[in-house]
Amino acid sequence: MNPMRVTTAHSYDTTIAQLTKRQADLVDQQERISSGKRVVRASDDPVAAALAESVQTRLSRITSDQRAIDASRTSMQQAEGALGEAGDLIQRVRDLMVSGGNAAYGDTQREALAKQMEGLREQLFSVANRQDSAGRSLFGGLGGSSTPFVQEFGSGSGQVRFDGQRGQQAATDVRLPQSMDGNTVFMRVPQGNGTFVLDQGAANTGSLRSDIGKVSDLSALTGHDYRIDFADVAGVMQYSVTDLTTATPVAGQTGVNYTAGMQVEFDGMSFQFNGAPKAGDTLGITPADTPTDLFKVMQDAIDALRTPTNDTGDNARRTQDLGRSLTELDAGHDRVLLARAQAGEWLNRADTITDLLGNREVDHTAEKSSLEDLDMVKGISEFQSQQVGLEAAMKSYASIQKLSLFQYVS
Known part of the structure; x- marks a missing residue:
């Protein structure tokens, strides 16, 4: 049997293929160095690419949660400020109620107090309908009307209804409510002594x-x-x-x-x-x-101050009504203070959640980097080795290509 003969052409083709492959590997390594990525495309390392994609999905979810918590923090900051303003208004109304119980005051003085209380009541009504910077009602509960509190029969009627959706969103590990239940804050004041x-x-x-x-x-x-x-x-x-x-x-x-x-x-x-x-x-x-509500409590006090003094019974009725309104106002004020404390607690939790999400982002980023990023020192070393190898192969090929039997025949 004749031994296999390798033609010169086949040898040259094989050498050219090897050189081409070395050159392609060098280009790929140069691309990795330029991008800083070990895994530029999924074919480079299918397992690492799949794991990195999963990590990227978790990072995207964290980014979404961070935006949501920032929006919640903004809303709660504005709600907390609004509740602080409401508390100040209620305190001013209380001071006027106490002044209205002065037996030395006449109808004119009490009317002046009633007008001041009307203005404060309107301010409280405005605070209860306040919206955040995104146009969401701060006290609309679970949704519903953009104006949750409605004066039914015009200013001074004392009849206010809640058109929002009652209830409060539950806080989670990564999300907080963006509005508070205004019905609970302003509309659930116990009558009298509560019993x-x-x-x-x-x-x-x-x-x-x-x-x-x-x-x-x-x-x-x-x-x-x-x-x-x-x-x-x-x-x-x-x-x-x-x-x-x-x-x-x-x-x-x-x-x-x-x-x-x-x-x-x-x-x-x-x-x-x-x-x-x-x-x-x-x-x-x-x-x-x-239950009654803060707006009706204030209106009842205004009506009591405007009761004309015709006999002894009017004075006694006014004193009785103002005493009851004062007790109910204090109960309503307590609810506003509790709501403000809740908003403050949510703001504290927002800071904790932000720190938690930040730590998770760092961990996932490090994990993703370990899966797909290139060790630059190692990458440059490999690039230089491949470059030297390619140059040596090309010089060897050039030398061998010059060899011919005719050079040795004289």
Whole structure:
């Protein structure tokens, strides 16, 4: 069998192919050095490319979360500032209420106080409808109207409704709410002492009034309506309590002699009488089942200040109404302060989340770099080795190409 013969042409073709491959490898290495990437395309390292793509997806999610937390922080900063402003307005209204209880003031002075309170109420209404820099309502809850608080019958009516969507978005590990539930902040103020309400009869002519009352025995509360009637019996003022729900007298509270400053207690309720009632005066007690709102509380106080002084009963009714409004205003103020504290806590959490996302971004960036970035020292060394090898191969090829049998035949 004849030995295999390798032609000169085939040898040259093989050498040219090797040189071409070396040159292509050198160009690829030069591209890696220029880009700083070990994996320029997926074919360079399929496994590393797939892992790097997964890491890039997580980095993109972090960027999205960072934008969301920045938007939430901006909204909460504006909400916290608005709640601080609301608290200041409520405090100013409270000061005016206290001034309005001055017995030396006449109708003119009280009207001036009422007008100031109207202006403050309108300012509070504006704060409650405030929007953030992106046009979102700060106190719209879960959404709904861009103007969540609506004055139903025009200025001064005292009727405000909430057109937002009640509820509060839950905070997560990487996201915070961008608005607060204005219904909870401004519209859920407990009436009276939070359990029951004492109201004077509209036809009272004496100076009878009471304090706001308190719960003395929670287990004894009935949730019924009551009426306290005053009568002059043989020159002695007496009172009797009737349970209007059952239409029966309350045991031990019938024909009781009245004394100014006396403490009355029955069915788990306790309150103090003051002033001098006249025969026929009444006092009603109703459960505080339905909450009121800060706007109505202020309007009730404004209406009380504008009650003309025609007799002793008007002064007593005004004092009673202002005392109740003051208690309800304080309860509403507490809710505003709690909401402001919640906004502050969310701002603190936003800082924590920002730090967390920043640390995750650093970790993922380092992971992505380890998968696809080029070790420049190693890359340049390989490039130089390939360059030297290519140059040596080309010089060898050039020398061999000159060899011919005719050069040795003379």
